[in-house]
Amino acid sequence: MKYKLIAIDMDGTMLDSNNEISLKNREAIKLASKMNVKVIITTGRVFTASRYYAKLLGIQTPIISCNGAYISSHDGKDILFEDFLSKEDLKFAIELANKYNTYYHFFGNNTYYAKEMTKTALMYLEWNKKQCSDDRINIEVVKNYSEILNKPDINFYKIVLIEDNEEKKEKIREELAGNENIEVVSSWHNNIEVMNLGVSKGNALKKLCKRLKIDCKEVIAIGDSYNDASMLKYAGMAVAMGNGEEYIKSIADMVTDTNDNDGVAKAIEKLIIG
CATH class of the missing domain: 3.40.50.1000 (HAD superfamily/HAD-like)
Structure with missing residues (x-):
């Protein structure tokens, strides 16, 4: 072939x-x-x-x-x-992460929105120090996610939840499975990635x-x-x-x-x- x-x-x-x-x-x-x-x-x-x-x-x-x-x-x-994740489904995932006190970050308009400056957010912060301006990733710590979700000119591609506790991670997965509008995958042992259905x-x-x-x-x-x-x-x-x-x-x-x-x-x- x-x-x-x-x-x-x-x-x-x-x-x-x-x-x-x-x-x-x-x-x-x-x-x-x-x-x-x-x-x-x-x-x-x-x-x-x-x-x-x-x-x-x-x-x-x-x-x-x-x-x-x-x-x-x-x-x-x-x-x-x-293909965008709806703001309703993004809100659903964020509230689920907050329910279990789980770290999350989500992407939109070339900006990386993080719950706090830990985990992957720190990795990208270090990344930016080594890159030219064109290759740097905008990072914004989310203090009030509702304010960001209410902005009409921002679209979001996916949200990632990171949870090291296996029991909590499985409970989150079970609750996410109840939402028929999303696609759920994993790229690492402790993460859950959520996109729009079909993505x-x-x-x-x-x-x-x-x-x-x-x-x-x-x-x-x-x-x-x-x-x-x-x-x-x-x-x-x-x-x-x-x-x-x-x-x-x-x-x-x-x-x-x-x-x-x-x-x-x-x-x-x-x-x-x-």
């Missing part, structure tokens, strides 16, 4: 444990691009963070961010698709492939976590990372090496470069 597109997750897949792209991964991705294979970044992160890595790789293909809620050109000038990496990849006139059989998808499952199921060749969740490995056609041992490069070398 001659593959025309590779969809690659970022965290736990393309990025190693230090949030860096290894030299071998860079070289393999660039070589695949030179062979006219489109390389697509698909991530749960906000667009600004994914654009930084796209620039690092020198790829100029569309980027799928926020778990598929946002697809844009590599430079962000053209929005190809976006997924798989559906976003399907929309993009239709636009590019690429058949799903000509697609390779590489991922490690539950939020990657939909795109692995869509792709003709599903590749799970060696460090991935067991469920992801069970639905994959192939398991490559870990993210700390050039797993992406090894998959590309086997399936594309030869």
Whole structure:
């Protein structure tokens, strides 16, 4: 099979444990691009963070961010698709987080809204210190979420709840399951990610492939976590990372090496470069 597109997750897949792209991964991705294979970044992160890595790789293909809620050109000038979480459903998730005293953050209009300056918010704060102005992420600590939700000119893509207590996390999941208007996934052992119903990496990849006139059989998808499952199921060749969740490995056609041992490069070398 001659593959025309590779969809690659970022965290736990393309990025190693230090949030860096290894030299071998860079070289393999660039070589695949030179062979006219489109390389697509698909991530749960906000667009600004994914654009930084796209620039690092020198790829100029569309980027799928926020778990598929946002697809844009590599430079962000053209929005190809976006799907918003309703403010009612966002409020529902926030109130649920507050009920269990759980940390949360949500994304909208290139701004990262955090309950408090801890956990992931601190990670992005450190990120900003290393970036040029164009690649910095706006961070705003939410003192009164109602004020933000009531602003008519702001749309929101997703909310992430982070809870280390397993019992509390499962109770939150159970209550979220009662809302039929949302999509719930996870990209890490302690997080819960909520988007609008129908939003997924798989559906976003399907929309993009239709636009590019690429058949799903000509697609390779590489991922490690539950939020990657939909795109692995869509792709003709599903590749799970060696460090991935067991469920992801069970639905994959192939398991490559870990993210700390050039797993992406090894998959590309086997399936594309030869």
